[in-house]
Amino acid sequence: MTGLLFRTSVxxxxxxxxxxxxxxxxxxxxxxxxxxxxxxAGFVVPFLSALYYRAVPEAAEGVVAKIQAAAAIVGAILFPIGIAGVAVGDHDRFMPVVVSGSFIVLLGMLLFTFVVFQTSGATKQGAHK
Ligand code: HEM
Structure with missing residues (x-):
C-alpha cells in the first residue's frame, strides 16, 4: 500500500x-x-502520507490506512479532472465530478488525521508518548 502511494504520487x-x-x-x-x-492532491499529499507510513509502519497496518490510501488516490485523480472539466468543458456535467472528488479528498484527509492521532506517539519499541 505504501509503495502504491509512492508510485502513484510521483x-x-x-x-x-x-x-x-x-x-x-x-x-x-x-x-x-x-x-x-x-x-x-496528487503528488504532495499521497507522497507525504506514504512517508508517514514508512516512518511509522504500524500506522499502515489498519484498515483505516488502506481506505485512506484508496481515497487519496481516487480523489487525487477525480478532483483535478472535475476542475479541468468545469474550467474548459461542460460546466454542469463536470460539477458532480468536482463535488465528489473534493469530498473523497476530504475523506482521505479525515482518515489520515485519524491515523496520525492514533499513531503519532508511537516509537520503534511500540511505546506511545
Ligand atoms: C514542471 C513543473 C511545473 C511547471 C512548469 C508549472 C507551471 C505552472 C504554470 C504555467 C502555472 C500558471 C501560472 C499563471 O496562472 O500565471 C502554474 C500555477 C500553479 N502551480 Fe505550477 N508548475 C509546476 C509545478 C508545480 C508544483 C510541483 C506545484 C505544487 C506542488 C505547483 C503548484 C501550482 C499552483 C498552486 C499554481 C497556481 C494555480 C492557480 O493560480 O490557480 N506547480 N504552474
Missing amino acids: LLGVIGMVLGIVMGIRQDFALAPAHAHLNL
Whole structure:
C-alpha cells in the first residue's frame, strides 16, 4: 500500500508538471487550478502520507490506512479532472465530478488525521508518548 502511494504520487506529479509546461508553451492558463490540485492532491499529499507510513509502519497496518490510501488516490485523480472539466468543458456535467472528488479528498484527509492521532506517539519499541 505504501509503495502504491509512492508510485502513484510521483506519476501524478509528472502529469501535473507536464500540464504546467504545456500551459506555459500555449500561454493558456485556464487549467492552472487543475494543475495546482493535481500537483498538491496528487503528488504532495499521497507522497507525504506514504512517508508517514514508512516512518511509522504500524500506522499502515489498519484498515483505516488502506481506505485512506484508496481515497487519496481516487480523489487525487477525480478532483483535478472535475476542475479541468468545469474550467474548459461542460460546466454542469463536470460539477458532480468536482463535488465528489473534493469530498473523497476530504475523506482521505479525515482518515489520515485519524491515523496520525492514533499513531503519532508511537516509537520503534511500540511505546506511545
Ligand atoms: C514542471 C513543473 C511545473 C511547471 C512548469 C508549472 C507551471 C505552472 C504554470 C504555467 C502555472 C500558471 C501560472 C499563471 O496562472 O500565471 C502554474 C500555477 C500553479 N502551480 Fe505550477 N508548475 C509546476 C509545478 C508545480 C508544483 C510541483 C506545484 C505544487 C506542488 C505547483 C503548484 C501550482 C499552483 C498552486 C499554481 C497556481 C494555480 C492557480 O493560480 O490557480 N506547480 N504552474
